[in-house]
Amino acid sequence: MTHRPYTPWLFLAPGLAVCLLFVIFPFLNMIVLAFTDASALGGGEFTGVDNFVRMAQDPKFWAAARNSLLYMAGVVPPLVLLPLLIAMLAQKIVPGIGIFRTAFFTPVIASTVVVGLIWTWLLDSRGLVNNLVEALGGSRIGFLTDSTLLLISSMVVTIWRGLGYYMVIYLAALANVPKDLHEAAMVDGAGPVRRFWSVTVPSIRPTMVLVAALSAVNGFRVFSEIYLLSGGSGGPGGASTTLVMLIQSVGRGLTGEVGYASALSIVLFVILLGLLLVTLKLNRREDRL
């Protein structure tokens, strides 16, 4: 016997306590609450599927779900492609490459809030970007005051912040592409574009799929970027609110409708779980390669 029977449980106790109390229990409780009319003040009667019926008729829910989906669809393609191109630029060891790679990663380490505030200032009606637009002969654009432009601006912030992160993942993948494949293609007279599509892309396709899955999950749960760029309002009339923002605003505070917020959370969970399972599966496959 190498240890007493209860020893492993002493090792596990803190970790299990945190997971059970702050993940598993709230999760199970959320499922129960979703079928009640509980408020933030407590109580709540069993109301069956009323919350879900209400959701189906709630235009705010449909708008938020649409925004979250649009957001996901908007950020995934650029986040799959642009970091790959940057990784290809930064892949070759040339003098100073360390400085470039480090600088490209800076937006990742700055917190989302810092990044959000920096871009709020850049995209201000009189900010740097609008100055540039004017200098080029255009007229000022309401990046933060129009609900569609607000969504697009937030996507740009997400994409900008993701460039360095996914670049690092791609750099690791590119390092494993056999050199002789490129050389053989070159001997066969394939140009750079042809080699990109016929050699690079097929060799790192698993990583591209992984990046797509990761950025999809993160895109669907967007909160901070839109919250900050809209100053907490979710855009004019709340028209740019996403699903996570909606849950936060419905369930929060003394007037919070906890029951309805829980029903919304279940929908969020089901969608995210689907995306997460795909990601985990791809991640595992990636590990084997």
Add this chain to the structure above:
Amino acid sequence: MKRAHLFLALRYLGLLSILAISIGPFLWQFATSIKGPGEDVFVPDFIPDDPTFGNYAAVADVVPVWTFALNSLGVASVNVITNCLGAAMAGYALARLRFRGRRFAAVIFASSILVPFEAIMISLFLVMRGFGLTNTLTAVVLPGAIAALNVLLLRNAFLALPAEVEEAAIIDGANAWQRFTRLALPSVKGTLVVVALFSFMFSWDDFLWPLIVLSDQEKYTLTIGLAYLQGTFVQNQRLVAAGTIIAVVPLILLFLLLQKHFFRGVGEGAIKG
């Protein structure tokens, strides 16, 4: 040969443009933060005529920014310690000790990873209220104190260690805790650094949860403090800029010191977020 030079020049041109896109916004924010009250912040001028650090002092007059920073630092430091220690303990038990119920424990951790924070945040708020912890920094720390992902990362690290060393220690009469602290922990230093870094960053960056659970200004962490600052003093962009620079400098320093671990962590923790 000429062609190779041309390609190299093009490569640097590309690298330089990405560089400008990556750090330009930070430079602009910094430039704004050192512009004096007499200077028009809307003029696209990266080098102020009369640079001043006065805004860094002034921002502390309108909001307790240093209190926010201390709160964030406290929360992040506690998170680093609890994650490194708690996750290592659990990971060690899962990887190195044989006992009934190991599978059950592993399933709890694995399923915790699958529950996104955003889906349980409202319910989590009720739990904290049940404990009487709302509007405390303890409530900010607890949910992320021992992340299930870190448990599994460390479990994998411990699994990779050769069994012979520990077998020798068992024969020498070392108990489980001694084997854990003296043999196993020092061997997974690399993973521990990654866990520590990402715990710190995750905690320092966290916005949504403190926003839900904190209500008094003196309890604010930097992230929600900055959002509050922007909401209240949006007319003075110099102060907001100074606040954001205060929030980002510690992380940039940390990053420059521990770069290679960051890059490793991106690979290992790719599913965290």
